[in-house]
Amino acid sequence: MGGRSMYYIIPLSGDPDIGRKLAPLIGGKIVNIYTKEHPDGEQYIRLGDSVSGKRVLIVQSMFPEQDRKYIELLLAIDAAIRAGASRVDVLVSYLAYARQDKVFLDGEPISVGAVLKGIRAVGAERLYVVEPHSEVASKIYGEDFIEIDGISPLARAFTGEKNIAIFSPDLGGVERAQRLQSVMDSISGVYYIEKIRDRYTGEVVSVIREDIDLKGKTVLIVDDIISTGGTIANASRLVRGRGASKVYVACAHPLFIGDSINRIRGAGVDRIVCGRTVRRTVDGVEYIELHDHIARRVLESI
Incomplete structure (x- = not known):
């Protein structure tokens, strides 16, 4: 220069x-x-x-x-x-x-x-x-x-963690989850939560495939934005229901609208790690400088 x-x-x-x-x-x-x-x-x-x-x-x-x-x-x-x-x-x-x-x-x-x-x-x-x-x-x-x-740099927060299953809240976010997997060790798999329409009621429900075993595992839910926290809370309840021992969350953009942080914590999330992409910060969240x-x-x- x-x-x-x-x-x-x-x-x-x-x-x-x-x-x-x-x-x-x-x-x-x-x-x-x-x-x-x-x-x-x-x-x-x-x-x-x-x-x-x-x-x-x-x-x-x-x-x-x-x-x-x-x-x-x-x-x-x-x-x-x-x-x-x-x-x-x-x-x-x-x-x-x-x-x-x-x-x-x-x-x-x-x-x-x-x-x-x-x-x-x-x-x-x-x-x-x-x-x-x-x-x-x-x-x-x-x-x-x-x-x-904005996703891969978050991996540094999980150094030393073992037996992690990475989840995307939907099929569209799998590529983000795979990016995180590519820079982490001891990943047991990358999965996503499926959306299925009930043929009788027409209601769309979120499910995890029956062949995915989460008992005793740490699950890391990856998304690009957390806004109201509803998507993350729903995903956490699903993986907890399948036996996950710990639930972590990683996201690039932590907006945290309204009571979102309590909604997420109430759904059983143990750690929340986010990129420092906005000025506003929330207590109890780990921020990674980018x-x-x-x-x-x-x-x-x-």
């Missing part, structure tokens, strides 16, 4: 301190910013340092107050471009509005598409996203979309 900063880094209000921890790892320099809120609630941003001719990386997490964090990001991108930055890239540790990536009913938007197109339209080039919930986000944004694995992992991915892509 020849002593020069690779990136001028602008950490925004949602950033869970990833930007400042990332700076020394990638040869970056932190840019000071001034923000305020107008009486009507609108946001104001001004860069406190020159970025003219520099490559800028803006760091944001879009939770809580998703709408506010998104607008702040757009304003920061525009400010950096108007200040003469040679290039503006963005790192989003939690991407909001990624749940809806297809139209289910007439009249609906594709929310992740609208959000990503806005980031691109205002002038951002490369977009790094930690564990995006949407499978089509990269197709929408294009080749400058860089996905960062800045070193993110730094490697950023350096690989440059």
Whole structure:
């Protein structure tokens, strides 16, 4: 890097301190910013340092107050471009509005598409996203979309654990569970909870295959987002009912809405391990810092 900063880094209000921890790892320099809120609630941003001719990386997490964090990001991108930055890239540790990536009913938007197109339209080039919930986000944004694995780094919390069965709450999350398996030892298998429709009542029920033996085993439930905790609580009750001796949970994005943490604990979960992708923290949760992992991915892509 020849002593020069690779990136001028602008950490925004949602950033869970990833930007400042990332700076020394990638040869970056932190840019000071001034923000305020107008009486009507609108946001104001001004860069406190020159970025003219520099490559800028803006760091944001879009939770809580998703709408506010998104607008702040757009304003920061525009400010950096108007200040003469040679290039503006963005790192989003939690991407909001990624749940809806297809139209289910007439009249609906594709929310992740609208959000990503806005980031691109205002002038951002490369977009790094930690564990995006949407499978089509990269197709929408294009080749400058860089996905960062937010699941594998959680394995360090389970070093020394033996005889673990990894579970995904559904078939769609099996790939995440397999990523975690690939960097862990002593895994007895990777499974998922099946959804079956009762042919008499039409009700969809969650089940575990009869041939899966969980007696005396530690089960690790893996998901990308914990919101209300209902999915995790349901999965925990199912594996406990099949004889699991311990139940752990690992997730990339710990939102923990309302009474979710008590709902999860009440369902028999012993440990909760999450990536540090949002600013808000909850007591009783183990948080894994991701800045070193993110730094490697950023350096690989440059």
